[in-house]
Amino acid sequence: MPFTGWSSGPSCLDGVLHHAHAPLAPGDPQSAQLAAARATAHHGPSAPGPRAGTALCLSGGGFRAALFHLGAVRRLNELGILGRLRTISAVSGGALVANLLADPRLGWPDPHGPAAPVLGFEEYVAGPLRRLSGRNLRTPALLSRVRPSGWAKPSASVDSLAEQLAVAVPWWSSDLRETDRGGPVILTSATEIGYGVSWVFADSRSIGPRGRIGDHRLGYAAPPPGLRVADAVAASCAYPPFFPPMELDGRGLGLQGGVPDPAEPAQAREGLLARIQLADGGIYDNLGVEPVWSDHRAVLVSDGGAVFRSRPAGSFVGRLLHTPSIAGSGQHTTRLRWLRASSSAGILQGATWSLESTNTVSPVPGHGPAPGDHTAYPPDLVDQINQVRTDLDAFRPTEQRVLERHGYAVADASVDRHSPQLVARAAPFDPPHPQVADPASVRLELRGSAQVRAFGRR
Numbered sequence: 001m002p003f004t005g006w007s008s009g010p011s012c013l014d015g016v017l018h019h020a021h022a023p024l025a026p027g028d029p030q031s032a033q034l035a036a037a038r039a040t041a042h043h044g045p046s047a048p049g050p051r052a053g054t055a056l057c058l059s060g061g062g063f064r065a066a067l068f069h070l071g072a073v074r075r076l077n078e079l080g081i082l083g084r085l086r087t088i089s090a091v092s093g094g095a096l097v098a099n100l101l102a103d104p105r106l107g108w109p110d111p112h113g114p115a116a117p118v119l120g121f122e123e124y125v126a127g128p129l130r131r132l133s134g135r136n137l138r139t140p141a142l143l144s145r146v147r148p149s150g151w152a153k154p155s156a157s158v159d160s161l162a163e164q165l166a167v168a169v170p171w172w173s174s175d176l177r178e179t180d181r182g183g184p185v186i187l188t189s190a191t192e193i194g195y196g197v198s199w200v201f202a203d204s205r206s207i208g209p210r211g212r213i214g215d216h217r218l219g220y221a222a223p224p225p226g227l228r229v230a231d232a233v234a235a236s237c238a239y240p241p242f243f244p245p246m247e248l249d250g251r252g253l254g255l256q257g258g259v260p261d262p263a264e265p266a267q268a269r270e271g272l273l274a275r276i277q278l279a280d281g282g283i284y285d286n287l288g289v290e291p292v293w294s295d296h297r298a299v300l301v302s303d304g305g306a307v308f309r310s311r312p313a314g315s316f317v318g319r320l321l322h323t324p325s326i327a328g329s330g331q332h333t334t335r336l337r338w339l340r341a342s343s344s345a346g347i348l349q350g351a352t353w354s355l356e357s358t359n360t361v362s363p364v365p366g367h368g369p370a371p372g373d374h375t376a377y378p379p380d381l382v383d384q385i386n387q388v389r390t391d392l393d394a395f396r397p398t399e400q401r402v403l404e405r406h407g408y409a410v411a412d413a414s415v416d417r418h419s420p421q422l423v424a425r426a427a428p429f430d431p432p433h434p435q436v437a438d439p440a441s442v443r444l445e446l447r448g449s450a451q452v453r454a455f456g457r458r
Contacts, residue, residue, distance in 0.1 A: 051347065053086025054422060055292035056184075057301045058094025060236075060282030061355075062390040063133040065093035065304030067400050068355055070129055071407025072302045073097060074432065079415065080115030080424030083108060085184040086296060089288040091281035093304065093390070095188045095236040096132065099229055100125045102203060103171060108182035115424030118183070130400055132168045136456035137161060138392040142242060158246045161392075162234035172230040177210040177223040179203045187291050189281035190235040192218065193245055194272040195261075198284045200291055201232035218250060218273065219258030235278040237392065245277035293339060293348070298422060301339070302411065303354035304403075305390075351418035357410040358382050376409055381439045387450040394457040398445040401433035408432060 056076070058069045076082040090098030107119030144160035166173040185206045192199040195217040204211040213227070214220035235246040250273040260269050281288070286305045293299055342348035358379050377385070385406055388399065395403075408431045415422065436442050 051295055051297040053296055054081070054084065054298040054300065055087040055089060055296040056082075056085050057288040057292065057299065058088065058090040058098055059288060059301070059303045059305045060092030060094060060239075060280065060286045061304040062093045062237075062392055063096075063395050064355075064388050064390050064403060066096040066129060067133055067395065067403035068304035068407040069094055069097045069302050070126060071404035071409075071432065072353065072411035073101070073407075074121070074126070074404070075408045075411045076300075076415075077117045077121055078425075078427035078430075079412075079422075080117065080427075081300075081415070081422050083116060083118050083183075084111050084424055087185045087187060087292050089187040089189065089292045090236070091189050091286055091288040092237050092239065094288060094302070095233045095281070097125070097129060098186050099172065099188065099233050100128055100169070101183065102179060102181060102186045102229070104179065104181040106181070106183065117425075126404075128169055130397075132165075133395045133400060134397070135164075135168065136392075136394040137164050137168075138242070139456040140164065141392075155244055155247055158234055158238045158243045161237065161243065162228070162230045162246075165233055166228060166230035169230070172233065173228055175223070175225060176201060176203055176213075176227050176229050176232055177225065179205070179211070179229070181205070187288070188232045188236050189285065189288055189291065190232075190238070190246070190278040191281055191283040193277040193279055194218075196284065198281065198290055199235075199276075199278055201235070203229075213253075214255055214258070217258050217260065218276065219255030221254045221256065224253060236281045238278070239280035239282070242391075243280075245279045248276040248278065249274060250276045287336075289339065293342065296348075298349040298419065299339065300350055300415070300419070300422075301352040302407070303352060304407070305355075349419055349421070351414045353407075353410045353414040355386050355406070356382065357414065376413075377406055377442070378439055381443060382406070384443060384446050388446065389450055389452050391452060393453065396457075398436060398442075399449055401436045402442055402446065405431050405433050405436055 056073075058073075059065055061068075073082060088098045088101060101118075103120070103124040105120055105124050109116035109118065141157045141161040141164065144156045183205070186203050187206065188201040190199045190201070191197070192215050195215065197215045197217050199213070199215045199218075201213050201223070202211045206212060210222035212220045213223050231246065238244070238246055255273070282305065287301055287303060289299065289301065336352065339348065339350060339352070358376065385402065388403070412429060431437070436445070
């Protein structure tokens with residue numbers, strides 16, 4: 001469903017801007033929705049309290065989402081928003097970008113000083129992501145399971161993915177608990193399969209001195225020694241059935257504060273602790289909203305996930321395969337409605353942009369492109385971009401550039417319209433990669449980009 005900002009094109013989510021609205025009536029369905037959402041928000045970066053700061057949520061969606069987010073984050077950096085974030089919450093493909101932003105070599109500005117861009121963005125974020133997304137990580141990881149060395153190791157594929165990530169980004173080999181840097185809190189989410197909830201990997205900026213891992217069912221603890229940044233990212237990207245869950249032995253972690261199911265036998269819980277299974281964070285919350293929405297003043301959401309598409313009634317197998325997409329679309333819409341309810345109640349600001357967004361909103365005068373500017377991709381080309389594959393196979397330079405440029409333009413348009421108060425510094429609108437500005441040539445370049453190849457691309 002297209003959804004750009006709190007107010008978008010024609011949809012059931014129309015009519016909600018970043019402004020405070022009249023309080024909801026006690027009997028309004030949104031009131032109940034908001035109360036339910038509050039009750040399920042369990043693990044923000046700090047203890048519950050007054051709303052403060054801005055969070056950026058980076059969705060899942062493989063390399064496609066990561067490259068789309070790169071463009072959005074580039075524009076947020078130019079506008080001084082990135083340097084003032086309190087938290088970045090990320091899932092799957094979004095976790096690639098978020099954890100590159102955790103590079104200790106980046107120069108983060110003082111969030112309380114004059115607005116300034118984060119230094120080193122091209123060298124430590126954009127360049128590494130382009131190199132990473134130019135590699136086929138999927139196929140070598142999957143093949144590791146069929147090699148004799150992987151026969152007796154159910155987690156061989158996800159372990160291989162973690163090793164590839166550690167090689168591609170060497171500093172990701174460092175322990176999650178030992179990160180020492182500036183900038184916002186980085187929350188990387190996976191899905192804990194036993195209870196079916198969101199499991200968070202939070203670095204040392206969240207709760208000092210070591211950070212924390214866990215979920216509200218099993219409890220929380222500091223990350224154990226040896227748990228690397230690469231392991232957290234791999235767990236967040238472990239989408240079934242292509243990747244098995246990453247497994248942790250929770251018995252020695254010292255997890256505390258968990259709320260078990262009152263009806264579950266103690267033996268069942270012990271079994272879950274002995275074998276904590278972590279899969280792709282997008283299974284539970286592909287937007288990465290739940291960890292942050294309840295305690296931040298503003299929430300920005302960059303959505304590069306798969307687009308739900310209708311389909312006619314077909315075979316039993318076709319309907320069976322389509323059902324998970326329906327479930328995913330439902331949870332996606334529900335979380336956007338959480339945000340709408342919060343905004344309607346006047347307690348939350350923000351903006352959302354997606355891969356489906358077109359840069360057709362009226363920008364702040366003198367800030368963004370004029371309506372109909374050639375820097376925006378037309379709707380038919382945006383639809384073609386929506387169909388680009390969402391796996392961890394290699395992306396060609398042209399594909400990378402198109403996605404980054406698209407993310408830059410729609411993020412700018414959405415922030416301009418829905419949250420201009422977050423803009424901290426004036427910066428000319430200058431989309432990257434002018435070599436992919438021409439829609440006609442891009443249409444030709446993207447032919448075949450939707451195809452998923454069994455053995456990947458070189």
